[in-house]
Amino acid sequence: MLTIQNISLRLLFLTIATLLIINISVVSDTWAKEEHMNKYGDMLEDDMINPFEGDPEAIAAGYEKFNSRCSYCHGMRGIGAKGPPLTRGYYKKSGGTNMQLYSTIVNGLLVNGKPTQMGAFGRTIEGDDIWRIIAYLRQEYKDRKAAGSEFKYGVYP
Numbered sequence: 107m108l109t110i111q112n113i114s115l116r117l118l119f120l121t122i123a124t125l126l127i128i129n130i131s132v133v134s135d136t137w138a139k140e141e142h143m144n145k146y147g148d149m150l151e152d153d154m155i156n157p158f159e160g161d162p163e164a165i166a167a168g169y170e171k172f173n174s175r176c177s178y179c180h181g182m183r184g185i186g187a188k189g190p191p192l193t194r195g196y197y198k199k200s201g202g203t204n205m206q207l208y209s210t211i212v213n214g215l216l217v218n219g220k221p222t223q224m225g226a227f228g229r230t231i232e233g234d235d236i237w238r239i240i241a242y243l244r245q246e247y248k249d250r251k252a253a254g255s256e257f258k259y260g261v262y263p
């Protein structure tokens with residue numbers, strides 16, 4: 107349902123995401139070294155809230171979306187392929203806060219100011235589905251951690 111609140115929330119996300127991409131090449135390297143970066147995928151207090159965090163239905167939908175749009179480069183269950191792993195709870199280039207992940211998926215990833223193979227999905231995946239994908243990635247990591255399995259790049263744990 108497109109309520110006013112819904113629309114303005116989306117506009118807010120997009121504005122933040124756009125502002126972020128302008129700074130991302132400069133800031134991402136710095137943030138990666140600062141405490142602001144969430145290395146282990148747990149949400150920081152000042153981070154954006156994922157409306158679907160922990161919601162089983164949304165996570166299942168996020169899993170489907172991930173399989174159709176992301177696994178081609180990031181491997182099944184995000185274990186890494188030609189793109190880096192996304193479910194080891196550590197995001198070296200983008201940073202691991204909700205805001206950083208959301209922005210990276212919407213705008214794509216710049217490294218040293220240059221576009222990478224990680225393109226922008228903001229025009230082809232709607233905002234809620236981006237959150238669902240992030241909710242899925244978080245859950246996958248949590249499950250793996252809870253099971254005590256060690257992450258190995260490109261290998262199903």
Ligand code: HEC
Pocket residue numbers: 172175176177178179180188189190191192196197198199200201207210211215217222223224225227231239
């Ligand atoms: C065409 C291949 C491709 C597709 C499709 C793709 N990615 Fe990427 N992605 C990459 C590559 C390559 C990188 C690393 C870029 C670099 O560091 O130069 C990356 C990086 C990332 C990062 C940062 C990872 C880190 O460790 O910092 C995130 C987050 C990400 N992708 C999420 C996604 C999501 C979610 C999708 C699906 C909506 C997706 N990607 C689809 C190729 C892809």
